Amino acid sequence: MRYIVGYTDTPAGRDALALGIRIARTTGARLDIVLVLANEERPTITPADPGYERFLRETADRWLAEALDAVPADITAKTHLVYDESFAEGLLEASRILEGGLIIIGAARGGLLGRFTLGSVANTLLHSAVVPVALAPVGSRDLLDAQPTGGTVSRITCAIGTRAGAHQLLDAAIVVAKNAVIPLRLVSLVALDQPEGAEHPEATARAESHAAEVLAYATEHLPKDIDVTTEIASGTRIEDAVSHLEWKPAEIVLVGSSRLATPKHLFLGSTAAKMLRELPVPMVVVPRDSVLTLGDPT
Structure with missing residues (x-):
């Protein structure tokens, strides 16, 4: 497994590297640290x-x-210096050439500690990549500083709804937890998917039923020594639901792409985008119809 770290000598670049170190140690992957410079052959009025x-x-x-x-x-x-017209395109090309299974980037400047602000690079990758993209929140490097050895990912949380593609995302989360041998938490977003004005008891009952189904499925497909739990995220807004959940500093969250995504591609959906506003831990967005994730040995 090879993971691409989009690096710059900035806080965001160091956050991305810190997350890459943590995930690589958890999965046994190698890191390809990529820095992108403007294309040497770019058009210019005056000679360079x-x-x-x-x-x-x-x-x-x-x-x-x-x-x-x-x-x-x-x-x-290993490090790589890439020339391209944009940082995002350079990372996508590097991922293709190096056969990277994951692209890791940091949040843009301006976010609160432990929160995300998406810049142009992240937006481009989250709407065009063909491999999972991991987003390191502001301050990820501080966790690395607190544990000089880098530590490992402590838990996988998977946000599972009922829309198309949810089952593939669940399979991806199972693959990650199984290969990394770490606990899996399944968060049911069914209550958040209800139409405006739906009765709260009905939404809760549906969420509980859905949580029981995904728990049974995950338990059946995971070794007995891997802990699997479920929680129901509830709130008047998705942001509220996320803020009510307990988060471990070293865990990561898996979410799926929007149903608007073309097959095998990423497209950040509205639910994931709203989660980012409150999420204090790294998020990995998985392409539509794909179970190739950071824990997949292939």
Whole structure:
């Protein structure tokens, strides 16, 4: 398994690297740390200054060397300098060439500690990638600093609804939990999917029934030594429901793509986008109709 870390010498870049280290240690994957510079062959009115271009290359090489030095010795990692018209396109091309199974990026500046602000790179990837994309919230590097060895992912939480594609996402979560040998929590969003004005008792009953079904399915397909639990997220808004859940600092959340996504592609749906506003832990968005996730050995 190879995971692509979109790196820059910024807090967001270091957050992405910290999350990459944690996930790689959990799954046994190798990291490909990618830094993207503007295409050398881009159109320009005035000739590029060779001295400035050399300075950019030397600076990028230094940043990548420092990033590599920050990776613990027990994790295999390699750096790559890529030229492309945009950072997002460079990461997508690197993922294709290197056969990366996951792209990891940090949140844009401006978010509260432990929260997300999506920049242009994240928005592009979350609406076009063909592999899962992991988003590291602001401050992820602080968790790495608190545990010099990097730690591991402590739990997988999977947000399961009843819409098309939910079963594939559940299968993906089972694959991750099984291969990483970590607990799985299934959060039922059925209550949040109800039409406006639906009776609360009816919505709760449906959520409880759905939670029981997914729990039975996951338990059947996971070894007995892996703990599986369910919770029902409820609230007047999705953001409220997310804020009422208890979150472990080292866990990650799996969500599926919108039904608007083309097959095997990502498209961030409205529910996931609303979850991001309150989510204090990393989110991994899985492409539609795909069970290829960070825990898949293939």
